[in-house]
Amino acid sequence: xxxxxxxxxxxxxxxxxxxxxxxxxxxxxxxxxxxxxxxxxxxxxxxxxxxxxxxxxxxxxxxxxxxxxxxxxxxxxxxxxxxxxxxxxxxxxxxxxxxxxxxxxxxxxxxxxxxxxxxxxxxxxxxxxxxxxxxxxxxxxxxxxxxxxxxxxxxxxxxxxxxxxxxxxxxxxxxxxxxxxxxxxxxxxxxxxxxxxxxxxxxxxxxxxxxxxxx
Numbered sequence: 001x002x003x004x005x006x007x008x009x010x011x012x013x014x015x016x017x018x019x020x021x022x023x024x025x026x027x028x029x030x031x032x033x034x035x036x037x038x039x040x041x042x043x044x045x046x047x048x049x050x051x052x053x054x055x056x057x058x059x060x061x062x063x064x065x066x067x068x069x070x071x072x073x074x075x076x077x078x079x080x081x082x083x084x085x086x087x088x089x090x091x092x093x094x095x096x097x098x099x100x101x102x103x104x105x106x107x108x109x110x111x112x113x114x115x116x117x118x119x120x121x122x123x124x125x126x127x128x129x130x131x132x133x134x135x136x137x138x139x140x141x142x143x144x145x146x147x148x149x150x151x152x153x154x155x156x157x158x159x160x161x162x163x164x165x166x167x168x169x170x171x172x173x174x175x176x177x178x179x180x181x182x183x184x185x186x187x188x189x190x191x192x193x194x195x196x197x198x199x200x201x202x203x204x205x206x207x208x209x210x211x212x213x214x215x
Contacts, residue, residue, distance in 0.1 A: 001045050001136075001142040003065060012158050017165045023101060024165070025139045032160030032186065034150060037136030040193035041070055043148045043196045051123040054103060059114045060133055065144045068076035068115040070134035076106055077128035084128075094118055149193070156189025 010025045017025070037043050045066070049058060060068050076088040092108035103124035110118050117131070137145045149157065159182040166179035 001065070002147040004147045004150065006143055009145075009150070010160075011167070013161050014173055016162055017171075019172050025161070026143075028161040028164045028190055029157070030137050030140045030142060030145060031164060032157050033145055033149070034136045034140065034188060035160060036067060036157050036186075036193070037134075039190045040149075041072065041134045041197055042153075042193045043071055043135055043146050044132050045131065045135050046132050048128065051106070051119065051125070051127040051129060053123060053125045056120065056122045057112060057116055057118045058129070060117065060131070062115065063135075063138070065138055065142050066135040066146065067138045068133045069136050071109065071111040071117050071131060072134055073132040074109045074117070074119075075130045077130070078105065079128075080103065091120065092120065094120070104123070111212060118138065153189050156186055156192075159183070160186035 006029055007022070009029055010022070013025055013029065014020065014022075043181045047060065049060075051058070060071075071091075074091050076087055078085045084144050087107070089107055089109045092110055094110040097108075097120045104121045105212065106119035106121055106123050106127065108120050110120075112118055115133075135146070163179045163183035163186055166173065166175045168174060
């Protein structure tokens with residue numbers, strides 16, 4: 001996944017909230033980006049792994065700049081006679097799973113906080129797994145963030161940062177009225193990104209191209 005430095009994204013914000021410390025600007029920007037990702041599930045990363053017989057739950061790894069907050073798609077592969085058979089696992093509520101079923105070919109999955117997922121039925125052998133994980137910046141203190149959302153929604157994420165900064169009381173830049181305007185722009189961007197994610201899902205464009213998640 002392509003990452004960009006947070007400090008390089010602060011120019012427009014700094015021009016509005018003059019005299020705001022850089023560390024505060026940086027945290028406000030990442031705070032808005034994290035909220036955008038959490039609300040929209042827009043930013044994703046693809047990865048791959050392999051099941052183990054008798055093991056239902058798997059860890060998706062870790063990254064110094066990103067944390068996994070969901071799982072959008074899972075594809076299973078089984079090799080039989082030198083030929084690959086592929087099928088999508090479907091999202092499912094694990095409370096409906098029958099624990100008494102024998103091990104077999106997994107057909108459904110569920111995300112397990114934090115950064116894990118479970119398969120059902122429990123795999124009876126080695127299957128290839130390719131999955132699309134939903135991610136967000138790891139904390140407000142990171143110095144790098146994904147570029148994925150910024151090509152389309154940089155203005156909206158900046159608006160989210162400004163909405164937060166302009167509401168801080170007692171500062172030279174405090175302006176609650178302007179904060180409300182920026183907050184509306186931020187919420188509109190979140191709504192547009194949510195709609196785009198849903199459109200892509202409905203169109204079946206969720207093709208998984210696996211690559212290692214752990215950096």
